[in-house]
Amino acid sequence: MDFQTLPAIPSLSKLYRGQVAGLIRPGGKPPVSSAPATGYQVEDVCFDAESVARYCHLIGFRLRDAVPATYPYLLSFPLVMQVMSAKDFPFRAVGTVHISNLIEQHRALRIGDNLDIRVHADNLRPHRKGLAIDMVTSIDVAGSEAWRQTSTFLGVGASFADSSPAELRDRPQAQRLLPKAREEALMEIPVALLRWSFEQVREYAQVSGDKNPIHVSRAGAKAFGFPRPIAHGMYSHARMLASLEGRIPQEIRVLADFYAPLTVPATTALLSRDDGAGAWDLWLRPASDPQKLHVAARVEPMDLLGQGR
Incomplete structure (x- = not known):
């Protein structure tokens, strides 16, 4: 996997505008022949205390130094969209379905931590309604992984091309x-x-x-x-x-x-x-x-x- 380092977390609204614009262009994505090969990373990211507070108030979490285990999903989601917006991503981001999610938090993430965030796509595989793929997000603090998330997305109606490697086409279906x-x-x-x-x-x-x-x-x-x-x-x-x-x-x-x-x-x-x-x-x-x-x-x-x- 090749990782590109970005200077900052990208604009989610800009990425969405690009996706919506793609919907009105003629034609769709062709059958999938390969898995995405590029991930993205951003270093020295900090939580925005005001955003965390708004999130806690809306969800019902108590406001404290440690952020809720689900909050880093929000912080890192623009990088997920960056991967999904790449030309080699197998299906369009708008219209995909988030079907499962796994968070593994090895230590609490706190306001003031300096975070290194990395996102890539993995495990492209068949699903009874199309193709599924995992978006893997890891967050390191002081050189050690503190938080990891594997989000599985479904591209409804997506399919493998006849020329795609057997290693992809023959993988077990997503469960x-x-x-x-x-x-x-x-x-x-x-x-x-x-x-x-x-x-x-x-x-x-x-x-x-x-x-x-x-x-x-x-x-x-x-x-x-x-x-x-x-x-x-x-x-x-x-x-x-x-x-x-x-x-x-x-x-x-x-x-x-x-x-x-x-x-x-x-x-x-x-x-x-x-x-x-x-x-x-x-x-x-x-x-x-x-x-x-x-x-x-x-x-x-x-x-x-x-x-x-």
Whole structure:
């Protein structure tokens, strides 16, 4: 993997404008023949305390020196978009679906830390609805990895070209991180109701910079097949994680699978289960439809790695 060093984190709004402009040009991306070969990195990045405070207030985290484990996703997402905007990325960023997310936090990230951020694409593979790819983000502090995220995105309808290497075409299909989540959610009783409005989603878009039309525009959502705007997956995921504040350590592993989109306005039921060994399972489903699932997540201390579920 070849990494290019950028002088600063790129403008997310500029990258989105480029993606939207690409949608109105004739033709689409051809079948995929190879995996992306270039990543991007930025050194000596610092958290913006005001942005962190706005995020904590919106999500429901307490404001403190250590930033929430989900916040670095916002900071690094422009680099993800930079990778997705490259010519060798297999499908367009606008319209892709975030289907799963894994965060591994080895130590708390704090206001004032100097961060080195690196993002690259990995593990391009088949999916029953197209192609899936992992966007891998690592954040180092003082030369050691403190935080890593693997975000899996789906390019609906994307396909491999006949000329693509067999090593790519024959990879196992993408699978969920938590395959039994739907059945497990049916056995739990809700512990809280979470309400979602279009105004909340727009505020999250302002804080995160992620102004994808499916989130902030009713017309944009309909253009991509949604009846109403949908909440960002990482917004719903973060609100679920905030429900465990004070009950989980700083060094954690957080797995999440995104199921049905959460169209707003909506009222959802939050379900949770303590496994007795320091780990938690969480589910978010419509309050009026227990058969449906929006998000499934598992939070576990890093020292549980290797011990299985």
